[in-house]
Amino acid sequence: MKTASAFRKKIIQFALILSFVFFAGTLVAQEKVAVQENAPEKGFNQAINMCPLGMAFGIFSANYEYMINQTHGIVFRLDYESVPNTYSDANINVDGKAAIMNYRYHLNKKLGSYYLGAFARYREYSGDGISGAEKFDFTISEFTIGLNAGKRWVWDSGFNINFTLGYGYSFDDRKTSKSNASIESAIDTFTNEYDFIDAFLGEFSIGYAF
Numbered sequence: 001m002k003t004a005s006a007f008r009k010k011i012i013q014f015a016l017i018l019s020f021v022f023f024a025g026t027l028v029a030q031e032k033v034a035v036q037e038n039a040p041e042k043g044f045n046q047a048i049n050m051c052p053l054g055m056a057f058g059i060f061s062a063n064y065e066y067m068i069n070q071t072h073g074i075v076f077r078l079d080y081e082s083v084p085n086t087y088s089d090a091n092i093n094v095d096g097k098a099a100i101m102n103y104r105y106h107l108n109k110k111l112g113s114y115y116l117g118a119f120a121r122y123r124e125y126s127g128d129g130i131s132g133a134e135k136f137d138f139t140i141s142e143f144t145i146g147l148n149a150g151k152r153w154v155w156d157s158g159f160n161i162n163f164t165l166g167y168g169y170s171f172d173d174r175k176t177s178k179s180n181a182s183i184e185s186a187i188d189t190f191t192n193e194y195d196f197i198d199a200f201l202g203e204f205s206i207g208y209a210f
Contacts (some may be wrong), residue, residue, distance in 0.1 A: 044111045047152070047160055049207030058082040059196070063100075063205065065152075070109040075102035077203075079123070087193055090136075090186035094127035094194075100201070102148065102164075111209055112154030119166055119201055120145050127190070131182045138176040138187055144168045144199050160209045166201030 045067035054061050063077035081096035104117040125140040146168015154160040176183060191197055 044154055044158070044209040047111060047154075047162075047207055047209040049160070049162055049203075049205035051203060051205045053204055057196070058084045061203070061205070063203070065104070065111070067106070067111055071106050073104040073106055073111070073115065073117075075104060076100070077102065081125075081196065083125075083127075083194060088129070088186040088189035090129035090131045090183070092127050092129040092186055092190050094125050094190060096123060096125040098123035102201075104148075104150075110154075112152050112160065114151045115149070117148050117150075117166075118146070119148050119168065121168075121201065125197070127187075129183075129186055131180070131186055134178055134180075134183070136176055136178040136183050138174065138183075140172060140174050140187075140191065140197075142170050142172040142197075144170040144201075146199060146201060148201055150203070154209045158209045160207055162203060162205045162207070164201065164203040168199045168201070170199045 047065045049063050049065075051059070051061040059079060059081050061077065061079045063075055065073050065075045067073045077098075077100040079096070079098040079100070081098075083094040083096065086092055087094075098121055100119055100121040102117055102119040104115040106113040106115045108114060121142075121144045123142045123144070125142075126137075127139075128135065128137045130136075146166050148164050148166025150162065150164035152160055152162040174187065176187070
């Protein structure tokens, strides 16, 4: 039987998928924008951002975007996750690290624009726990490739807000220092109940463009 947390995770995933599909469709519809929206933005072609809301969930994220020209942007992002709870009777403690590269095609031909893109993410969770009298360590590594859509708003001062939703396909691998049915079950509980282990990419960030 699925736990309430696992069911909640499925609901969140389903809502995000619907949001992504709707948002991507909106971006395509907005490709033809007014002339004034296509005007240059004081030469802004770089931005540094962070995600303040993620801190409430123990997620610390920062990213940097560089515009190669008026259309093509490359984003480098680093995440750190301090997982706030322990999971299962094994009292699993975990933290996670991720590196993300994201290509963005800016529809409005400037940094402050709707965009469509593709991303690649490598993420690794490291944890430990105690099953019975046995202490164990484990790592879960994950590689995800996917598509994303979003928009960046840029003000004349350089202040900017960015919103992104993405989804992809993940390949993962698990390694444990010890293995038995109880340990594997404890790790399964963590992966099922921790809401942020999935193929989604999300960002709501603020920062400075220059």
